[in-house]
Amino acid sequence: MSNITLQIITSDNWREALELSVHEVQQKFVASVNPPVAIALAKAYIRPGGKKVEPYGVYYQKKMVGFFNLHYTPNSTDDYWIFHFFIDKKFQRNGLGLKAFQELMRQIKQNNPACNRIRLTVHPENEAGRKFYLKVGFTEDNILTFDEPTYSILL
Template structure:
């Protein structure tokens, strides 16, 4: 019997779920690839254009995602995606990305979404390529820039 896929939702970070989201972690070998959720939430306070969201599977927090219209280039960027080590490889990251991509696509004033990825994060690169992102040749530090045109 095939297991039923749980419902994935994005929720606002509030006082009620703040610590649950802060305590989510990637595996040790992935820590260099993504900023902590605490740093990302702090960034959203000083860059109010950033929209941090908790990723839930039913009522269980499984990850974090943050997107914005970047103040430097006035384009949509997905700044962060992290799925807790206990919940990886279950499709949660892909579904959360699909939800954010659909939210962004409702804004007809733009037609691109950017993100930066460390190429050592092979699973992340593969996910982004499956979703339609392609490398554009730009590199900022360790981050190789990918873009989706729609």
């Protein structure tokens, strides 16, 4: 069993989430503002496109080490998107991103049984991110979303 858990961001842990960051050269790959969690939390309130937006903290041994937003249309089969996924710079390169995605896919299958596809976009200059998502099992869709290549994985 992995020591990775995913917890929704609430009034109890949002400040902890704001402490997360990436290396300066990675900032543009995650969000246009710093800290990257700030824009992601705003989207949970604003709900772009009318989608449900759930911000999650990635926890390793009870410490928040990463973050992502799940955007989706409830009961949809393929309108599930991951945005702003990152592991804090202090915890990168330890396999936590892969474990987080494995747990994410497990939870989506459990909590959203209609879902059969998850999508995300990758900044065109983010070669490490592209390789990571391919390793996780995503494939490139050969379309652009928000001017970025779109990737998907079938569950």
